[in-house]
């Protein structure tokens with residue numbers, strides 16, 4: 016379908032000429048075919064099957080959430096205000112071992128996808144188990160996703176025998192590679208302390224064979240750094256480099272505890288880094304030295320982490336926190352300016368994941384959001400980049416387009432019945448609550 020958006024404030028995220036008002040964007044099938052200042056000529060109106068008059072609205076590329084465990088939306092609020100170790104071993108892992116299956120992942124990902132789309136996220140990277148369910152949910156919703164099948168060296172949902180974890184992951188890649196324009200199947204090795212050296216090497220080899228991404232939590236806590244040093248005599252980053260698994264298609268998540276030497280390895284190997292400020296703050300696990308990495312041109316992108324450790328998936332909040340936390344740590348208000356933070360949720364992840372979204376320009380894939388500016392907290396506007404980072408939140412997003420298709424229209428989900436999602440989620444949550452009351456119940 017051809018779609019014309021006009022009379023908008025357009026934030027392109029392109030170099031040089033970043034924003035203008037009024038402006039227009041013309042979409043043909045799944046790509047941007049024209050973008051310009053002023054009023055579009057009549058030919059665009061006559062070629063469009065759908066026209067959106069975006070007066071008092073801001074049009075920009077959709078946001079990219081680079082780290083999530085989307086199905087954990089079903090565990091939102093199940094256990095809060097706990098240290099990571101206790102949170103994982105006493106709550107999350109036992110509940111997951113009882114409940115997580117393909118159906119759980121389907122409905123949990125639908126809920127998370129509904130939340131993400133509603134808040135202007137048009138693409139996310141996920142790492143979880145039973146990811147077949149996530150693929151189906153994302154295709155139903157029409158959201159773009161890099162979906163990584165989990166690999167861990169103990170019994171996991173869908174993979175009761177850990178020695179089958181790599182074979183199972185390969186089946187996942189085989190099944191979904193090339194299935195949909197929206198989906199990039201990938202791999203997620205949980206962490207250096209839950210996967211053996213052999214598992215990590217085999218996971219990387221598999222990712223290379225299928226030319227896809229390998230995600231891994233790395234240096235999330237100081238405990239992990241001490242543990243890996245004790246076992247292997249190296250920091251987690253140096254240990255992974257030693258195993259040969261770091262390259263441009265490896266994405267390390269968290270990277271909170273880094274030595275100077277670790278930063279050098281990250282730079283030299285070209286890995287991408289995902290910063291998850293809200294999850295890291297909530298679990299008090301440490302914070303990635305983002306300004307130091309960005310100053311060395313290391314690609315750092317933003318993620319929410321799972322909804323059980325955040326507890327929302329609003330990338331606008333994540334951007335706001337990122338800018339402010341690092342100014343506070345550095346005692347420097349100039350560090351992490353708004354435009355740079357905005358790039359961490361748009362163009363940088365688009366480049367890392369080779370998506371060709373996140374810049375409004377001719378022939379880019381049309382992943383676009385429209386924000387309603389007619390609200391008290393959004394007046395007046397002097398600098399849209401600062402406005403998007405410090406003032407806007409997900410609830411201000413009104414219309415969302417993914418791959419040229421409208422998936423949120425005036426705040427309503429287009430492709431899936433939200434009542435159906437709500438009922439199923441309430442149903443599943445009742446069962447989870449029963450398990451929490453009697454931990455031994457199956």
Ligand SMILES: [Zn+2]
Nearest residue numbers: 232268320321
């Ligand atoms: Zn995570």
